[in-house]
Amino acid sequence: MGSSHPIARIALYICVFLFVFTEVLFSPFYPQFFQKVFGVSDLQFTGNYLFLCRLSVVAASPVWGWLSKKVDRKRLLLIGQAGTGLSCGMMALAVTETQFAVWSLILLLFKSSYLLLYPLLLESAMDQKKVTANYHALAQCAAAGAALASSWLIQLKDPLSVFWWIGGLDLLQALICMAVLSKTKTESRIHKTPIPASASAARKSRDLYFLMKLGITVFTLHFAVTLIRPLFTVYTEAEYGSSYVESSFLFLLPSFMTLAALPVMKKLKSENLRNVYMISGAMVLISILLQGGSSTFVLFTAGRCLFGFFLAICLASLDMSLFQKGKEAGHQYGWMCSFQNLGLLLAPVSVPAFTENGASSVPFWAAGVVLAVHLPAAFVALRRNSSLTKAKAA
Template sequence: MFGSLTQLRNIVLLMTGCGVVSDSLLIAFYPQFFGNRYGMTDPVWIGSYMAGISIAVMCALPVWARLARHIETIHLLIGTQFIAGCLCLLSIWAPTANSYAALSISMFVIKASYLLMFPYLMRLETPERHSDTVAMLSVVIHMAMIFAATIGGWILEYLGPSQCIALMALGDFIQMGLSLWLLKSGRIVATAAADREQARQEQADKARAEEAASASENLTETLATDTPVTLSHTPILNPWVALIGLSVLMLIFNFSAYVSRPFFSVYWQEQSGISDTTVSGLVFAIPGMMALAGLLVNRKLGKVWQHRLGHTATNMVITAVGLLLQGSEQTALLLLGQMLYGWGLFQLIVRIEVSLFRISKPSNYARDFAITNLFQKVGALLSSFGAGVIVESIGAQMTFFAAVAGFLVALLINLFWVMIDRHHPAPQRAVTEATHAPG
């Protein structure tokens, strides 16, 4: 079973990487893509298009999560990724920017189902492995974005926009093929049937609890004192309150983290004087490289230092400082800022994402993930649309300062409401030392 789970985990990570590459090939170059292909250079239109992608995924994912309670996730992906790949191929022949936007956004609606692989994977892992799994997943995503940004810039410059779109479709078909292989090889773990059985069990438990509560009303005060009746009570922190608080924090976090990204490559080319899109892609990918460094450092130093390095408020400050440096208009400081931004962002993503699975329960992972993803996509929507408006009215430099302001708001929300770190108690040093002690 362990070997099968390891193989399944690796395939899920590979599928996620393919999905991210497919999504991210053009994400750093939409201004250049629309300018070269359609002559569309309006930053508000481009920002609105990127916001439209966020709206599409935001609205579609809860529907896919509900379907996944009745249809196994892998079965679902086989059909959806095939349709997404076909829509992507059709967009190659879109004659106008608006027709391309309609086809590609429809593709993202269907393609959004692959995001269910994240809660699916977390259901299969033990809670002790959640942090490691999220960290590994984050690195896979960042490395996929590095690859996508690098190869996307090269293909766009030397081969053309149509080849970028074709490669995006290839990623969808690879995901479909991997899903088919998992199904044929019998390596999938069924979750939909387990969810239905657990729902029936919860209904039965609720009925029994209501009967016990009704019976307890007939007990005398003395008997109630001498023989306490154990009932199900609402915890001190209601899970829905915790979930909404975390979701609001994710909204502000996503806006702050990504409002500077849509026009970063344009800003870099203006500040550095380097117009090569391959170089722009590599600079854009620096945060992904820092995510890989963060994973290696966390693993090398162990659980105690991993917990310390993941402190939420500290990493929000580090990320904000990185954004300030990127807005300094000095090339060296911009690169340093990218590094600090990438380091802080990686630590924050791991800490925040794991928090969801600390306040949720396995049968609700897909549902709660869809809820938090909804808020995340609202944040991404605001960042995309806001970036276009800010660049049009003020300039690309101001997007970094808007991001800093957002992180300050997120810091206050975390300190006085959500308090992410309370869901991550410090590991015992003695246990860590015992684990690494020579045998």
């Protein structure tokens, strides 16, 4: 799928938005959802549900990446979209919380195939940094929109019926991709040049080493930034007396700051990725410490703005570092998603170990410590890729 197919790229962008939007929908209000729909008031059930959901994504992501080596990505994406749509329909028919949870896990096994959207987008454009910037901005906007929509949808008489609409959107995505991507099937063939066995083994060893270093970088970054999320609104309400609306705005502010960082992300250069990442990562660290140590609402808000702006640049730099490796990176992206989801999985579980009081600023300081460890790891991980880029340029 070459750059001469803007319609295909637009279709994939639509799928990215809908994927993130439907995935985040209801996530801020799952305790209220289970209480209203199934009469489950035990918060432990919600915690276990979210833990198992994230764990299923950790397990499924590398599987889809591995399958993309064997089967055409577009075909896998269609299978995942169709399976997701049907699973949503079964969730809408659930009569108990257990049935809902089981079908949620099945849905996520299929929905993990959506990670193939990103490599397909990168393959469809000549300017990968533009695609990377657009992808992150679009994903953050979709997440913010879903969070806002959730506050309205949870008030419906039957919130479970929303999953019929979600399933319909997934099936619609499958139809759009089937119509658009099928026209570019012959252009997406990869012509491989035979590689000697010794050279292939050496390359695989280097790739695995690089993948592990980058994986640790991805894990520590997402673990750190996720530590401050579970009790964020509780903290802002207790510390600053903010209303629900103000707390929601502060929670979503980093997502909106991604749009402000969009022009910077589009100007990233391969040879400067490590320097840009280290500077941005240091600013993320400073912004988190600023949030934890601020004494005024204005200073806290400024910290949130800095946090969102530089975190977006960090994420874009990491993606570019991986996808500089060419088409092979598309297969490895599944592993990166697993490291990311592992951080998202373990961070909420770790929060009680840092604080027993929801109003405490300790999660911010803990996140700062993790980031202080993260930055040297990122420096080492990106060094090899920087050297590789300079060698190619020479």
